[in-house]
Amino acid sequence: MSLDQGTTSATGSFVTPLPPRHFTVLVVDHDPTSADQISQALKAPGVRILRAATGMQGYWLAISKTPDAIITELGMANGGGADMLECLKDSPETRGIPVIVNTSQNYPGMRHHLERLGAAAVIDKAEQRVADLLQLVETLLASAP
Secondary structure, eight states: OOGGGOEEOTTSOEEOOOOOOOEEEEEEOSOHHHHHHHHHHHOOTTEEEEEESSHHHHHHHHHHHOOSEEEEOSOOSSSOHHHHHHHHHHSTTTTTSOEEEEESOOOTTHHHHHHHHTOSEEEETTTOOGGGHHHHHHHHHHHOO
């Protein structure tokens, strides 16, 4: 029986195999420690991680490598995360890529503003559990059109 047809366990119940992971995530963060933590949380078989330290660098990597998802912070030199998000959503080549904004900034109306720009999710660095990022990315990719 092939794996895509499922298998039967010793208890007789039908077990459907999980689809293999094969996707690329671009992590855009000026802080190497934060980028390392996020990259480590995303580390799994079939997951490719690209990294950028500025919004401009992240934008060009998104255009040239077309990742499946992007995780970015807001405050960076050479184009912050919000500027990059706006450029990504204005471009037909990148507008469908889900962007997760991971930030410690919190100002009135920020979440609403970022969602209007096209952020798929906005998470607070102080509250988010890095371990949950892989699941969030997989959920966003599964619900993408």
